[in-house]
Amino acid sequence: MQPPVWQDNRITPVELAGIIIALIFATGAVTLPMFTGLVAQHDGWLAAPIGSVFGALILAVIVYLDRRFPGQSLPDYCQAVVGPWLAKAVLLLYAMYFLHSAALVVRESTDFLRSGFYPVASPLVLGTPLLLLTTYISWHGLEIIGRTTLIVVPVQIVFTLIVTAAAAAQVQPQLILPLFERGVVPVLRASLIPAAWFGEVIAIAFFFASVRGERGRAVAAFAGTGIVLALIVIGGLSAGMLFGDQVGRLAYPFSSVARFVTIGGFLRIDPLAMAVWLFLTVIKVAILQHVTVMALARLLNLSDNRPLALPLAGLVLLLSDGLFSNKQEVDAWLLAGWPVYSFCMQLLLPLAIVLVAAVRSVRGRAKGGAGAARRSPG
Amino acid sequence: MKAARCALLLSLAMLAAGCVQSAEVNRLALIDLLALDAAEAGEILLTAQVIMPTRLGVGPSSTGGEGAPFFLAQARGRTVAEALSNLQKRVPRQIFLEHLQMLVIGDELARRGLFPLVDFLVREQMVRTDLLVAVTPGEAATLLNIASPLPAVPGEAWSDLVRNQRIAVSSVRNLFVALGEEGMDPFLTAIAPSSVQEPGGGTDLGDMELIGAGLMRGDRLAGYLNREEAIGLQLLLNDRPRTVVSVPADAVLTYLGGDRGTPGTGGPGDTGGTSGGAGAARGPDGASRDPVHPRDLISLQLQRATTYLAPFADDPPTLRFQARLITEVVNTTSLLDVENPEVAAAVERAAADIFRGFVEGAVRQMQAVNSDAAGFGASFRRSRPEWWRGMREQWAELFPRMQMVYDIEVLVVRTGLATRPAGPEPQLEFPGRGGGTQ
Incomplete structure (x- = not known):
């Protein structure tokens, strides 16, 4: 039987860009202005462009490794560079990191739903359908995630623009002036938080080689980051121009923007904000589940990673509820612990791989011989 | 198998719709x-x-x-x-x-x-x-x-x-x-x-x-x-209050260069270089009647307002209030020809005085109760951050002494669906083309 077209498990550069947008923007859209506002008040929106440099740096490392090891992804070249045992340790670290991230994202979205819409609902009731859906998508593999992205990401982009356009008539641009009122330091400190968000692009290192077109995927990765930066800045600006120094005192500033505006004077759009935000969360959780399963399957030498999908989903659901006892803990962790943790996993570890590869002069085979890495003589 | 999948997806959709905490x-x-x-x-x-x-x-x-x-x-x-x-x-x-x-x-x-x-x-x-x-x-x-x-x-x-x-x-x-x-x-x-x-x-x-x-x-x-001062506050905040202001005819006449149109002198019609005005203005009983009564009014509706507040000087803190107010004539009880460019210019200047009065009243009252509702301090903070850093603690004492410089421009851009005032024709003679002789 002819295998269906989606069975080759490769995605297009456009789908990669969509995945990057979902990875960064899913949770960043609603909560990011709050964190940056807490640290830098009305200058918070300036933190995102600085933080995005971090994301670009990580992308550069991924692209460099992709060029150095053509046709290979992080689990493959990691083994070639640091040896099988250390590679297993690295994979375990990443599996835990992505599992942790997925649990955190699910937790953030159930918290958002509970504080804004369903105050008495159990987090498990809200999380279960979300995880069933993401598990279904990630079970089918990368290509299905990519295609779903094509449907939901444009909706999210259009929706973000609609909300900001509807708010445009009422914004007070003077509320974000003067720039750098409390100096550059608070903005730099605040930029650590969006940096951790932009750093989530590290997940693509696990399937970067599965994106068609060597040049196209690098361009798409940077373009996706650029688009998401623009969206975050637009969202941050509209929240800043509506709420000024008080942005940090709102739990979900961009959702508050959506709650403030009406279209045509009567159409309320905040329930849509919730729905659309969840679309991206679905993609993000699916991707994180997918890479966790990939890392675990490689760790356990499984040829098929599908059997791991459902048990992992259960673990994500339980962790999302059990890791933190309340929203204050989630916020404190995202503000203080998360950037440091992320910095290690998103940049230090890949940089270490680059460094070791350079020192040991390990490089991948040239095209045609993809699949294994070799150690160059000397 | 396909049906089972569809059923699963549908049930997921049902779950996702959420009947949690329904509100009938x-x-x-x-x-x-x-x-x-x-x-x-x-x-x-x-x-x-x-x-x-x-x-x-x-x-x-x-x-x-x-x-x-x-x-x-x-x-x-x-x-x-x-x-x-x-x-x-x-x-x-x-x-x-x-x-x-x-x-x-x-x-x-x-x-x-x-x-x-x-x-x-x-x-x-x-x-x-x-x-x-x-x-x-x-x-x-x-x-x-x-x-x-x-x-x-x-x-x-x-x-x-x-x-x-x-x-x-x-x-x-x-x-x-x-x-x-x-x-x-x-x-x-x-x-x-x-x-x-x-x-x-x-x-x-x-x-x-x-x-x-x-x-x-x-x-x-x-x-x-009060309501007029609140309009002043809205103007300071660059908002557009919906309001009608009535400009007294004598204020317009002042800006036309004449005196205040005391009865018997023929009003500014004479000084404006037109002749025959006084004669034409005589009523049927032969008594002298001023063509433009001082208590006559021209009502203007505010259509658009663009205002700008910026620091002007530091000691005492002075702000410059610039406003460009677009208005339209909605009613006139005066025989002044509102179509005449000179009259229109005088109406604009007289209306600017009225709006300035609103804003001045608002500023006075805000200073009296020491409430910076228009954000004068914030305006300094944005434009002169260094100055503000030194003065933020003293702002409550400085605010009552704050001065204002006004630059209010009113434009009368339309006269509604009518042109000249709907008054008796012979009296429309001031100045120039309003039916009078030149």
Whole structure:
């Protein structure tokens, strides 16, 4: 039987860009202005462009490794560079990191739903359908995630623009002036938080080689980051121009923007904000589940990673509820612990791989011989 | 297999739609107006206007027209949330604030401090950040008992009125932002009960009236602006209040270069170089009648306003207020030919004086109660951050001594659907082309 077209498990550069947008923007859209506002008040929106440099740096490392090891992804070249045992340790670290991230994202979205819409609902009731859906998508593999992205990401982009356009008539641009009122330091400190968000692009290192077109995927990765930066800045600006120094005192500033505006004077759009935000969360959780399963399957030498999908989903659901006892803990962790943790996993570890590869002069085979890495003589 | 998959996906969709915490419309107590007053022992008295949908004239069991379509429910508490919770124990339906149109705060409570209230409004998920917040000089609860003669749902009509007239519009967002903004104090829309008498000695139908704005210092009410001063405040905030100002003809004549048109001199018609004006202006009884009576008025409607407030000097702190106001002639009781460019220019200058008076009045009153509702301090903070850093502690003392430089330009861009005033033709003779001889 002819295998269906989606069975080759490769995605297009456009789908990669969509995945990057979902990875960064899913949770960043609603909560990011709050964190940056807490640290830098009305200058918070300036933190995102600085933080995005971090994301670009990580992308550069991924692209460099992709060029150095053509046709290979992080689990493959990691083994070639640091040896099988250390590679297993690295994979375990990443599996835990992505599992942790997925649990955190699910937790953030159930918290958002509970504080804004369903105050008495159990987090498990809200999380279960979300995880069933993401598990279904990630079970089918990368290509299905990519295609779903094509449907939901444009909706999210259009929706973000609609909300900001509807708010445009009422914004007070003077509320974000003067720039750098409390100096550059608070903005730099605040930029650590969006940096951790932009750093989530590290997940693509696990399937970067599965994106068609060597040049196209690098361009798409940077373009996706650029688009998401623009969206975050637009969202941050509209929240800043509506709420000024008080942005940090709102739990979900961009959702508050959506709650403030009406279209045509009567159409309320905040329930849509919730729905659309969840679309991206679905993609993000699916991707994180997918890479966790990939890392675990490689760790356990499984040829098929599908059997791991459902048990992992259960673990994500339980962790999302059990890791933190309340929203204050989630916020404190995202503000203080998360950037440091992320910095290690998103940049230090890949940089270490680059460094070791350079020192040991390990490089991948040239095209045609993809699949294994070799150690160059000397 | 395919059917099973479809069933799974469908059931997922059902789950995702979420019937968690459903709110059936027939189990809700829809509240459209809320009043908060100070009660004894630091408590808050909350009065809610609960809509009775069957009296709105909709639905099969409608009893439309039988009395007011709402009832009032009251409860007390030490915080707003506590009062609402107590209210829920008296109203046998689920209190629903998503349709809340306006919140009215009593004078005494507003003077006690509003930060706890703003915190509730921002924190509560049922309250929208564009909810209007108003203050009334008396007790807020009395306002809610007024069965307005016209609208079915008073809250909706009042919210529309405040938003359309824009005398002073304060929403939860404005309050919240101003409370956190350095160099700026909040303000509130001020409303009061008014009496509407049915013609021919009918019953007294009460209603509410926009009376201006309430000024706050920090989170406490400090004083009020009257309606004209509130228009001045809106102009300072670069908003566009809907208003009609009437320019007295004698003020226009002053700018035309003549004297104030005392009867018998023929008014500025003579000085303006036209001849025969005085003769033409004689009434049928032969008595001398001034063509332009000093008490005549030209009414202008404000169409658009673009204003700009910027620091001008540091010691004493001086700000420059620039405004460009686009107006249209909507009525004239004067025989001045409003189509004439010279007259129009004089009308513009006279109107600028009136608007300047509004703004000056607002500034004076704000300085008197030391409430920086227009954000003069914030304006310094944005334009001269270094200066502000040194002066932020002293701003409360500097503010009453603050000076203003005005640069107000009024443009009369249209004269409505008419051209010249609809007066007796021979008198339209001033100056130049208005029917007079040249």
